[in-house]
Amino acid sequence: MGSTATVRVSVNGERRESEVEARLLLVHYLRDTLGLTGTHVGCDTTNCGACTVLLDGEAVKSCTVLAVQADGAEVKTIEGMGAHDELHPLQEAFWSEHGLQCGFCTPGMIMSAADLLSRNPNPSEEEIRKGLEGNLCRCTGYHNIVKAVQAAAAAAAGAGTHAGREAEGVSA
């Protein structure tokens, strides 16, 4: 055990205070200390983006942030986006547009997309693709992820979702 420090953060709106090893990564703090296992780890090198969370509203790869660096900040994880009965429009859209398969990259992908839409509420396909470049998915070929972000953007713009377009009469 190396040196420790106190970290005080707000995670999904809840105040947390912990004594942590100075070297503890934010992702392990979220997963192992707080039990928020929706944020995943897929690589050692900050390439895959599975660990993406919002730190003071901005997407960060939480495998490259120390827990102590988040001291005083607000962290939002996938668990803070929406529960089963009140899904965030991005969660709805990923579901409706079949934007996930194994689901492992999905939380990070949704958090990156949330960051993208907060900066650019009506992105073009190219802007979505560039905006999600830091998140790897091996299952979907990104096609339906792009559609999901478009659908969420459209829903937020009040233009109605085209989520049901292909799946008329779909039951959940």
Added chain:
Amino acid sequence: MESATATPAEDRFVGRPMKRREDPRFITGTGSYIDDLHVQGTLHAAFVRSTEAHATITQIDTSEAEAHPGVVGVYTAEDVKFEGGIPMVWAPPGVEINTPDHMPLKSGEVKCIGDPVAVVVGSDRYGVVDAAEKVIVEYEPKPVVVDPEAALEEGSPLVWEQFGTNKTHEWAVGGGDIDAALSQADVVLEHSIVNHRTAGAAIETRGAIAEPRGGSIVLHSATQIPHITRFILSGVLGLSEHDLRVIAPDVGGGFGSKLNTYGEEALLCQLARQLGRPVKWIETRSENMAYTHHGRDQVAHVTMGARSDGTVTGVRARIVADLGAYFQILTPFIPELGFPVAGGCYRFEAIDLHFTGVFTNKFATDAIRGAGRPEMTHWVEVMMDRLAREVGSDPVEIRRRNFIPKDAFPYETPLGIVYDSGDYAGTLDKLLTKLDLDEFRREQEELRGKGVHRGIGFSTYTEVCGLAPSRAVGPQGVGLQAAFYESATVRVHPTGSATVYSGASPHGQGLDTSFAQIAADRLGIAPENVEVIHGDTNSGPWGWGTYGSRSLSVGGEAIARAAERVQDKAKKICAAMLEAAPEDIELAGGAFRVKGSPDQSMTMAEIAGAAYIPPQELPTEIEPGLEESAFYDPENFVFPFGAHACVVDVDVETGKVEVARWVAVDDCGPAINPMLIDGQVHGGVAHGIGQALYEQVVYDADGQLVTGSFVDYALPTAAELPSFETDRTETPSPVNSLGVKGVGEAGTIAASPAVLNAVVDALRPLGVDYIDMPLTPLRVWQAIEEARGSGAGPADSEQGTDVGEHGGGAAGSGPASPDEGGAS
């Protein structure tokens, strides 16, 4: 045969694009992947792995690591005993395969980078990694060989001295008169085509927790094959199968990389037994790149004969497969697995294949998405384009000329394989309606005048999947010591909801949803009232897992059969209750009713209630309960097919290839859930584009792994890929009652030759007629420069086997540039 896509009947769920029932937990971050599981009292493991590609271990000093705070123990091969190593299960009749030991921890010598030499177990996840760095291993390096063809030469360093050769085995298959086919041909083409080493690269790495419970072990593992793993590990560990339970939790992608039983799984079980505590290990990405099996890595030396009109007479291929230093469970068999489709969708008169496996100082290859079939299809489709150029035809016409016609099915190939059904011209025709090829050629010419090099490439494929008819691939067939049926149990509960147990083990395919659709139709209930359970050796019957595009056509069919047995019994109960004859009961409109008297009917809930708690006396031949099982072993493989077109723009100044458009028409039989089919095609195509343009596992001449992380192993990102235009035709398979074929690997099998053919189409006027994959900017630029330098000759393909090159991961190849991401 039906060749348009059908719409489902109103009271049926099969055929509908239903949203996935798996998704709510994944989109809310409440899935349970292996690293999300916490068992009380868990210890953590970290490995000490070889930094040498080939060496004698002269000393291991664990003392400093043992003294590290929180460390419970440091273990080497001497400290943990097994009944044997990880077995390889292929024993082809009449063929000797040199099979080395593959123990979970290595002693004596290491044979490749990443070989596990010691394992540290302790209470803290960070602490065991610190301690592992304190283990001092001394090596005496030995000569290394990394090039498979060099490894076969006299005097090459030997990976395994006891065999006196680096050759693992040879295997051959042929049919038709290949000598006549080639000697009587007007045109004979010879070409060597490299299919380089790639990684499965599921975004979730491997990982496992072994948990002692009394005298038993529960192994939670990120695996595609829980039942096979229990079967294999029970032998490796010397445990009765009832003392080992294997559970696959939510699994974050496999692509074949988790279709294996690995030494780490065995070791964790043994450590848990010795320590009496749960032991957990989550693979790092660096470990994954080094020591989770790779795929492909073959060179095919192909000879193709044809008549002057472009009709192929025969193909011969001499295939050299780099298998690495060890065998995982299927390693030497994977190159051969492609043999049934060596003729593609074409009527070749003779086919002659010869495989040579080779040891090198790399980790094992094994099944990665497509497993043998992408390799086979790649050279067939590349050769078809070369033939078109040779005889003055074009890529579309050469394919049409050689297609097996629709009325020739079932079609027996020269290799004795029977293709079940197909309409190859049908998918190609439909593809062409989406491409105005004449307009494309006109525009291509015009752009070329402006310095823009655009090309179109085609791939028409059929693949063999639905693994597998046991008689064809088991001991009585090609010699796998396994069978490949699938099982299902369908249990209707007293209130009329149902649980389906499957021996398949899905990990992203959406089978919970499609299995529920299949069962619901046969039980007369809604899919939301069907629960699907899989991936636990203690729940439901034995199963063979999910891989080889098998889980719908084999696993789904087993569910259909079990559900139909339940339906038959339900009809008997209904008939007894309504005082009708069982043959007069029909399931229609969501109820069991007497034919001709629709007002006399019962719902499944009413029947199930009567099955468990009979309100009146039922005939004695009707047993209580409502539960049936089925084991389904297919009579034949299934053969999906399709036509793909890829449009690329090549920047001739930098060599960068951009995929501008992708159009695919696939046929995997009648759709159970069309939304899921599209998703599989998207992901499959992206995987194939990844291999064609970016991805490569590279070892340098010293056997050092150059692509040890996602920094160097370049997976395509959203920014490199286009949206995909997909469509289907539906040609049912006669093999199963659902008519379905697989689709998980189809896109990957189709994609790589389409990309290569498109790049060559773009660069042909510059004199480039072939480039080995991956078509990185460096390679493409070099090919252009070499063609320019030599006048108009074809590019030299030798560069593709230069192991000193950094390949797919080299800077500038396009993707995986973390600092450009949206979330850096």
